[in-house]
Amino acid sequence: MSDDLLTASGIEVTYGGRRTLSGQRVDGVKVLHGVDISIRRGETIGIVGESGSGKTTLGRALLKLIDISSGSICFDGTDITHLPDTRMRPLRRRMQMIFQDPMASLNPRHTIRRILVEPLLLHGVAKDAKAAERRVSTILERVTLPQSCLDRNPHELSGGQRQRIGIARAALLEPDFVLADEIVSGLDVSTQAQVLNLLKELSTDLGLSMAFISHDLSVIRAICNRVYVMRNGLVVEEGPCDRVFADPASGYTRMLLDAIPLPEVDPEWLGRGMESDERKTPPQPSPQGGGS
Numbered sequence: 001m002s003d004d005l006l007t008a009s010g011i012e013v014t015y016g017g018r019r020t021l022s023g024q025r026v027d028g029v030k031v032l033h034g035v036d037i038s039i040r041r042g043e044t045i046g047i048v049g050e051s052g053s054g055k056t057t058l059g060r061a062l063l064k065l066i067d068i069s070s071g072s073i074c075f076d077g078t079d080i081t082h083l084p085d086t087r088m089r090p091l092r093r094r095m096q097m098i099f100q101d102p103m104a105s106l107n108p109r110h111t112i113r114r115i116l117v118e119p120l121l122l123h124g125v126a127k128d129a130k131a132a133e134r135r136v137s138t139i140l141e142r143v144t145l146p147q148s149c150l151d152r153n154p155h156e157l158s159g160g161q162r163q164r165i166g167i168a169r170a171a172l173l174e175p176d177f178v179l180a181d182e183i184v185s186g187l188d189v190s191t192q193a194q195v196l197n198l199l200k201e202l203s204t205d206l207g208l209s210m211a212f213i214s215h216d217l218s219v220i221r222a223i224c225n226r227v228y229v230m231r232n233g234l235v236v237e238e239g240p241c242d243r244v245f246a247d248p249a250s251g252y253t254r255m256l257l258d259a260i261p262l263p264e265v266d267p268e269w270l271g272r273g274m275e276s277d278e279r280k281t282p283p284q285p286s287p288q289g290g291g292s
């Protein structure tokens with residue numbers, strides 16, 4: 001069995017290309033220009049880069065949520081590049097996504113119970129509603145939410161609670177791979193820390209592979225083993241976080257690091273030691289807002 005769970009080679013994505021009714025081809029805009037990326041089993045990689053560099057597009061391409069115009073994608077030994085929907089369906093359960101804005105991904109008219117129970121039944125992970133409810137109750141405890149959340153609608157929860165529901169929904173389906181796209185950028189710093197901690201624990205417990213998209217370098221450093229740095233639809237640097245942050249090979253990565261001084265990170269909540277000189281860096285607000 002290969003160490004790699006997910007590999008993608010030469011990924012190109014073009015938005016807006018089409019054929020007119022008269023058969024003429026209208027060129028679109030190419031936003032990924034041949035990206036190679038691999039994610040090993042049990043590994044968390046970061047994808048970082050300035051706004052518009054193509055992080056979200058790459059993430060969606062990896063999950064086959066958008067079409068690629070060139071390249072290939074392999075998941076757990078299966079070439080999924082041209083896999084038809086029927087054969088892709090069982091793999092979709094194993095490749096989950098957690099979104100930046102849970103309000104946009106959780107149906108506002110459904111209770112949390114329905115939001116969590118339905119996918120379990122749809123994917124056949126639980127054999128009946130009773131078994132599904134048992135699983136949901138257990139995962140709620142795991143993400144430290146009270147059972148009373150089950151009868152609420154998404155808008156009745158806080159942002160941090162909603163993000164925990166997003167994590168619970170992904171984890172319930174027992175995925176092998178989770179893509180997390182800017183999932184803490186809308187949260188305050190202490191809630192960010194709690195959500196990141198939870199995700200880190202879950203990924204270890206469940207042996208998940210994760211790709212973590214963020215424009216926030218401190219978040220990437222806190223949670224990832226390796227990092228891919230993107231610019232203008234290309235990977236300009238890839239390597240272990242420790243090396244890339246301490247000694248970036250690309251001038252662009254150095255510029256990103258200079259532009260966004262790393263804030264002080266409390267090693268208690270990250271469960272990770274830091275060098276004493278890094279700890280002297282004062283906390284700095286990120287000058288970049290928004291995200292994917």
Ligand SMILES: Nc1ncnc2c1ncn2[C@@H]1O[C@H](COP(=O)(O)OP(=O)(O)OP(=O)(O)O)[C@@H](O)[C@H]1O
Pocket residue numbers: 015016031049050051052053054055056057058215291292
């Ligand atoms: N559906 C779409 N149609 C057309 N162009 C798009 C679409 N989605 C993204 N783009 C363009 O593709 C490029 C890459 O966007 P993408 O969202 O992947 O970047 P990003 O690095 O995730 O940026 P951000 O951090 O701001 O979310 C941008 O120029 C964007 O405007």
